Amino acid sequence: MKGNVIILGGGACGLSAAWELSKHGYAVTVLEKESRVGGLCITNEFKGYRFDLGGHRFISKNRELVEDVRKMMGSELLTSSRKSVILLKGKVFDYPLSAKDIFLKMDMWTNTKAFLSYLVAAFSRTMFRKKDVSFEDWIVHRFGRTLYNLFFGPYTEKLWGISPKKISSDWASQRISLLNLKDVLFRLLKLKKGTPRTYAKGYYYPKKGIGQMFDIMGSEIEKMGGKIVLNAEVQGVIINPNNTAVTGVRYLENGVEKGIDCDVVISTISLTDLIKAFPEQLTANMEKHVSSLKFRAVRFLNILVDLPDISDNTWMYVSEGKYIMTRIQEPKRRSPFSAPEGKTSVMLEIPCNEGDETWSCPKEELLERCLKDLKALGLDIRDKVIDSFTTSVTHGYPVYTLDYVEHRQKLFDFLEKYENIITCGRQGTFRYIFMDIAMEMGIAAAQHLMLDKMSKRDSIHQMRSENELIEVTSVTS
Ligand SMILES: Cc1cc2nc3c(=O)[nH]c(=O)nc-3n(C[C@H](O)[C@H](O)[C@H](O)COP(=O)(O)OP(=O)(O)OC[C@H]3O[C@@H](n4cnc5c(N)ncnc54)[C@H](O)[C@@H]3O)c2cc1C
Incomplete structure (x- = not known):
């Protein structure tokens, strides 16, 4: 040796x-x-169900x-293969969030505001050569303030627990490659051809x-x-x-x-x-x-459900700040061995800081809060809950x-x-x-x-x- x-x-x-x-x-x-x-x-097993710490692929x-x-x-x-959606304002949007989908599903007023705020952002970025320092700058400069307020801002603030003004633009540039609004509009108007980069649908996942x-x-x-x-x-x-x-x-x-x-x-x-x-x-x-480098913690609520299926989505993203979770997942979509025959389960990702109110919230209280949120999001599973348990990680995300x-x-x-x-x-x-x-x-x-x-x-x-x-x-x- x-x-x-x-x-x-x-x-x-x-x-x-x-x-x-x-x-x-x-x-x-x-x-x-x-x-x-x-x-x-890791994957936790409980009563014949299996839950990762946030579904991995x-x-x-x-x-x-x-x-x-x-x-x-x-x-x-x-x-x-994955199919993911975003639950926003009572509607279901494609994931990754596409401006085209927003245009088609949002009302005229929101669309007009989104377009005008994009024009303002594009103009001031070109005229004043504005730099992307924060996450907020990066998004607003490319998509305008309306789309930022609608989706990116609230989601990011919930995930990181701090204002997107205080998050480095690195996070956006490394993790977001959604086309900017100009590109989307050109494609809509058929002024630009070619396939935009698409996201990988297929992935590997172990049976257990x-x-x-x-x-x-x-x-x-x-x-x-x-x-x-x-x-x-x-x-x-x-x-x-x-x-x-x-x-x-x-x-x-x-x-x-x-x-x-x-x-x-x-x-x-x-x-x-x-x-x-x-x-x-x-x-x-x-x-x-x-002491300046901090990690964001995540708590996971794992719910055993007496239903064969809940949806065909691998991930459901929840951006609005009023809901506690950032993502809802159904582990069975990754592997049929994640739940016993004829049953399914739901896993919620709840970002928090180690020791804060959410981190130390008793499980029953957290479950109650989440069931209410799920109902409001159109997933009423209260009568079908068999059991639940929580898991957590202290080092979920390095805070940029x-x-x-x-x-x-x-x-x-x-x-x-x-x-x-x-x-x-x-x-x-x-x-x-x-x-x-x-x-x-x-x-x-x-x-x-x-x-x-x-x-x-x-x-x-x-x-x-x-x-x-x-x-x-x-x-x-
Ligand atoms: C919610 C969530 C979802 C994710 N989804 C995906 C996904 O779908 N696909 C994907 O590819 N990646 C995903 N990731 C990222 C993925 O989990 C990580 O990139 C990967 O697990 C990192 O591995 P690591 O070994 O670097 O760190 P870790 O997995 O954190 O390993 C570090 C190890 O060090 C141990 N340790 C810490 N301190 C000590 C100590 N003092 N003494 C001894 N041991 C110690 C820890 O217990 C741990 O086992 C996700 C992450 C999260 C949080």
């Missing part, structure tokens, strides 16, 4: 790194604080990765939920000799006397303090927690950068405030001093990335180590950051 690599975190990224290294004969140990692997990609432009996953999963991997993919990957790693230590929460790192390398990791395993030596560390835990693992090195300035890039870079610069540590993954790079990119990052981290390219490891932080999306998403994932 080669090297002694410690991987912090057993989610999609950490396991992919361990998978790649194990294939090449490296001795890897994964330290995972939870009692199972998967991180954000696997899709990637990396053919090699797709092939490896298909080979690993065999017949356990299903192909599904997304968690099955990482349960299988975990078993593969162990079969190849890798070690996965569960209930092992990383507490700190040990550094050499020159302060240039990490020589070991301290962790709590089932409450017992332990330590492990290492040659290299691949960290996928949150960037801020990783920095806190270097307590002796933390200056007040560094602490300021750490206006200055997050600067704070994040300071933390990357700090880590750069230590030659044998790589930070990667969604939490480790503080980036809003999907599972496939987290997996690619893990594999890239492993390859940097194996190919002796540690000095170039910071390139991993920006992997796939080009504004080219696999799909056209008008909202988010």
Whole structure:
């Protein structure tokens, strides 16, 4: 066995790194604080029903990765296709939100306002060369204030819990590739041809939920000799006397303090927690950068329903602020094995902050609130509820405030001093990335180590950051 690599975190990224290294004969140990692997990609089973932490799907432009996953999963991997809608003002709109659909379904007054506000925005953007600083700027400059107020603004504020004025335009430019209004109008008037980028409908999904993919990957790693230590929460790192390398990791395993030596560390835990693992090195300035990077939590309400089906939609987006959830999902649309024969289920995504009112709301109260909201949205399932339970994540979304890039870079610069540590993954790079990119990052981290390219490891932080999306998403994932 080669090297002694410690991987912090057993989610999609950490396991992919361990998978790649194990294939090449490296001795890897994964330290995972939870009692199972998967991180954000786990699936909870309850009374014969299965719920992810927010319905996941696997899709990637990396053919090699797709092939490896298909080979690993065999017949356990299903192909599904998505159909998603937006519930807005009592109407059902296409997802991604298309301006054409809005024109056809909204009243004349709204359409006129939308058009005029677009003209104002386009004029002032050209005349005054306005810059996109915030999410609000980005949307208003491309779509006008009316569409912003109607959909993008309320949805974004609900998702992030802060004003879109305080959210970086990066989030919009990376996640939204809906055509701008001018393009849509030209197509409507047949002045422009060609197919706009369409969003990927097909995707892969394991029979037993997304968690099955990482349960299988975990078993593969162990079969190849890798070690996965569960209930092992990383507490700190040990550094050499020159302060240039990490020589070991301290962790709590089932409450017992332990330590492990290492040659290299691949960290996928949150960037801020990783920095806190270097307590002796933390200056007040560094602490300021750490405390400036925040994560948005999500609570999931999982409802078991005594009906065969609820709708044919994979996702239903709910933008209006008066409703508590951002998305409604029916897990059976991803895999028929998500619910017993003849039954279905509903999962609601409810963004919140750790410890706030929504986070600590008793389940019965939350259920009551959600059933009311669902009824108002045209989904009255109150009499059909068999049971329900909630799940939650503290690190659902990295919050892209206006200055997050600067704070994040300071933390990357700090880590750069230590030659044998790589930070990667969604939490480790503080980036809003999907599972496939987290997996690619893990594999890239492993390859940097194996190919002796540690000095170039910071390139991993920006992997796939080009504004080219696999799909056209008008909202988010
Ligand atoms: C609601 C929602 C829906 C999503 N839908 C999709 C989708 O449809 N498709 C898609 O591709 N992606 C989706 N994603 C994104 C996807 O979940 C992530 O990109 C991916 O799971 C990130 O993997 P990761 O390993 O980088 O991070 P994580 O999954 O967060 O893994 C980090 C791991 O580190 C562990 N850890 C943390 N601190 C410590 C510590 N101190 N000691 C030890 N271990 C620790 C955690 O327990 C966790 O297991 C979604 C995300 C959310 C929130």
